[in-house]
Amino acid sequence: MNQTEEFVKIVEAAKETKGVIFVTGKPGSGKSKVLREAAEDKKWDYVDCRMLISEEFLAVPKEERNEKAPAMMAESLASYNSDVILLDRLQTLFVPVFNLDVAALLKELGQKFVLVAAWPGYIKDGMLCYDKFDGTESIRIPEEGFTIWNVD
Secondary structure: OOHHHHHHHHHHHHOOOOEEEEEEOOOOOOHHHHHHHHHHHHOOEEEEHHHHOOHHHHHOOHHHHHHHHHHHHHHHHHOOOOOEEEEEOHHHHHOHHHOOOHHHHHHHHOOOOEEEEEOOOEEEOOEEEEEOOOOOOEEEEEOOOOEEEEOO
16 A cells, blocks of 8 residues: 555545544655645645635734634635645744644634645654744644654
8 A cells, every 4th residue: 555545544534523634754755745646536625725824814913813713714624625625835824923823723623624734844752843944933733632644
């Protein structure tokens, strides 16, 4: 069984309960490739997270964005016609000016959709970690409550 087939089995199993699956792996390991192949094979929607940041979202005052983002982004995701949504460029949501609690946002959206996100960092001590190269951002999300699938 190749990686895409293994990945599809994991996602198919998640359809029963919904939730969020993080695809992890080193840079260049093929995370995005697996997502794109599965999207094509299964007719799932492949969404660049930059598409979730609408002008309407940016018009919301910064201090209200974290509260309003789940409903706004759920509306956007509902416009896709697929039972699974594959998210790439997740680091877009980490931008400080957006003022988002990404873990809480994804957990809430994962109650409505099966979401799969390519994680742009690594796992250490039970935490999903993302460190921006210039040291300006350091994101830590407990892996508890999420499904993790690693690309070799």
